[in-house]
Amino acid sequence: MALVPLRPGRAASRLLPLLCGGARSKGASLSPGAPGRLGQRRYKKGVLPSPDGPAPSVSITEIRQYLRAQDIPFHDGYSCLHTPSLFTGDRGDQPLSANAPFTLFIDKTTGSFLCTATLAEGTWQDFQANVEMRHHGVTPIPPASSEETEEEMRQAREDARCIWERALPLWELLDEKETKETKALFGISQVTDATLKRFGVRYLRAARSLVFPWFSPQDATLKGLKLLRVEKKGGTKTYVEETLPRFDSYRNLFGLPLIGRRDTELVLTGWELDALALHQAAGVASLALPRGASSLPPTLLPYLEQFKRITLWLGEDLRSWEAAKLFARKLSLKRCSLVRPGNLHPRPLEALNQGLNVTKILRSALLASHKSIISFRQLREEVFGELVNTEQVSGVKWARFPELNKLLKGHRRGELTIFTGPTGSGKTTFISEYALDLCMQGVCTLWGSFEINNVRLAKIMLTQFAGRRLEDQLELYDEWADRFEELPLYFMTFHGQQNVKTVIDTMQHAVYMYDITHVVVDNLQFMMGHEHLSVDRLAAQDFIVGAFRKFATDNTCHITLIIHPRKEDDEKELQTASIFGSAKASQEADNVLILQDRKLVTGPGKRYLQVSKNRFDGDVGIFPLEFSKASLSFSSSKSKVRLKKMKEEKEILANKIVEGGSGASKKP
Secondary structure (H helix, E strand, O other): EEEEEOOOOOOOHHOOOHHHHOOOOOOOOOOOOOOOOOOOOOOOOOOOOOOOOOOOOHHHHHHHHHHHHOOOOOOOOEEEEOOOOOOOOOOOOOOOOOOOOEEEEOOOOOOOOOEEEOOOOOOOHHHHHHHHHHHHOOOOOOOOHHHHHHHHHHHHHHHHHHHHHHHHHHHHHHHHHHHHHHHHHHHHOOOOOHHHHHHHOEEHHHOEEEEEEEEEOOOOOOOEEEEEEEEEEEOEEEEEEEEEEHHHHOOOOHHHOOOOOOEEEEEEOOHHHHHHHHHHOOOOOOEOOOOOHOOOOOOHHHHHHOOOOOEEEEEOOHHHHHHHHHHHHHHOHHHEEEEEOOOOOOHHHHHHOOOOOOHHHHHOOOOOOOOOOOHHHHHHHHHHHHOOHHHOOOOEOOOOOOHHHHHHHOOOOOOEEEEEOOOOOHHHHHHHHHHHHHHHHOOOOEEEEEOOOOOHHHHHHHHHEEEEEEEHOOOHHHHHHHHHHHOOEEEEOOOOOOOOOHHHHHHHHHHHHHHHOOEEEEEEEEEEEOOOOOOOOOHHHHHHHHHHHHHHHHOEEEEEEEOOOOOOOOOOOOOOOHHOOOHHHHHOOOEEEEEEEEEHHHHOEEEEEEEEOOOOOOOOEEEEEEOOOOEEEEEOOOOOOOOHHHHHHHHHHOOOOOOOOOEEOOOO
């Protein structure tokens, strides 16, 4: 069973002309590439703060000091500080009462706030501005969204209502056979009608999809919905999710309206059907995250503050396990337990279908917090899990570079990859496709491009994503831009020389806010400027590499760092020792990739990728790259090129090239 969200938030809209009679707001064409859209383009992808005008960071100490200075009562929660709301009750210049409900939550990490009573939210600076307004007797005003965002959300609610009204409860389908077949298709034959009714699940015949509602916690009105359908290819069943509103605006904790004020224990899942299974099998309070195991948006943390114990059971693969450990940090390790995936611990729906004791599995959950020193007994199950799940342990596979999978085996969290190549060989173009490939598979990616601006970088990636020159087919631009916009991709707005501390702080913010698991930094030399003028450049580089190494390990985040090579003879191939600086970069790195360019030796266009270090299992080697100028792609051709052949070719060229690479081999 595979759960794969494909272009979430778009296909749900394609149903609307059929379900709503084609009525849409002006200028909101649903057909990609439809006439009239050119010139109505809107850029919505958020980028991180610019170093020229970033939102000032705030510490938890500063937040507490400010609240005390302003006589605002508060108490500590797990992820947030709780205070009375500025937007309810008395609005004079009187101090907030400690007897008022504490419905405003301030994130301890970012300072942003959310009032669960009014749904007002904003930054720490917005909060301070409203406190000042209150002191002057002015009614605090919740920060307003842009008109464009408000219109988009209003339209999404209207579209969701159209679909919701046409969806039917499964138990109300006239044909009993259809009901059984539909339940069997989604694997919910064991889920009772009472459970489906309690959670408000419906079925949309026109799309052959289950419909999960998103009700506002404020007034129980319908804010959006998620559609889930099944696609079968051969013997594989794939679940495809689509949402209204767009996936990045869909923040529904499915099952939240069923949570009581006195509930103190919760099971957090990554799938709506798992939440149904948990409630039915164990009778526990359960919620499903809106984006599964890919992200836990900080805006949802206030709704989880009431729980003294949270068990994370996100799925059945290693990726879900890694996500659970990451989310536990946000939620506070001391209250979290994790269900480790395995044959005896499948995802909740599968456990229900197999007749397993779900309550027993929950009781076996591991505590997320641990001491600094542990014994093998505590590691035993994790070691066994890695032995059993070797494919998952090896990481996310590249779809465009199968030869890279043979060597590196996959892309793994917590590693540092060093990438180098001659000037003008296409390092940025290659690494953008390398990162895009992973991003298309759900790896949340942050790009830090100091050498070329974000517009040019985005143009390169969009061309690689579409696989064609969009300059010649502008009518298709909106279609591909809409799809590209749905990727979990973010950009740092830095350009030119930067302070490494500023870059690290921005990366830390991105990991917390967007659950980033892959950071690309292009390139290291742009962080060796201003503050290191009086310091030895090699020592400065060692410090920067060490900082990135520590960040990757501490945040379970993969960092791909581009470093220019030394100035060497153009007729020589690059080696690991060719990386600029001391040996620390290659020593700290888990992987070293070298883009070799043979055009100066063997003629134009002869490039290949060399893996000269692989700490995971030691496999190193080379394979050819074929560059397509039209699509700016280095993806391997369809014909399979064997590593053995490349090894033989390298041996032939060894007499011509001084100090050549080692070919495909196994490190001792």
